[in-house]
Amino acid sequence: MDTCTFINFMQALKPWLNRDYIQQARFDDKGNFTLMLVDGGQKVYHVDDCTTAQIEEAVELLKKNGVAVLK
Numbered sequence: 001m002d003t004c005t006f007i008n009f010m011q012a013l014k015p016w017l018n019r020d021y022i023q024q025a026r027f028d029d030k031g032n033f034t035l036m037l038v039d040g041g042q043k044v045y046h047v048d049d050c051t052t053a054q055i056e057e058a059v060e061l062l063k064k065n066g067v068a069v070l071k
Helices: 006-018 052-064
Strands: 002-004 022-027 032-037 042-047 068-070
Touching (some): 002 006, 006 042, 006 052, 052 068
Parallel strands (some): 002 042
């Protein structure tokens, strides 16, 4: 698991969305985001400084790019 700030998480996320690498995403109220990749792998991020509004922003970005988001 990588720990990062919300800004760093969003920067890391954007290039993956442009290449359709993420099949599904899951998040929890503790700031943990699990990205399930199309090749069967997964990447887990713990975002240590996010607010509820920021989590919602990340979820909307994922959904907008066709990624199924589970909670």
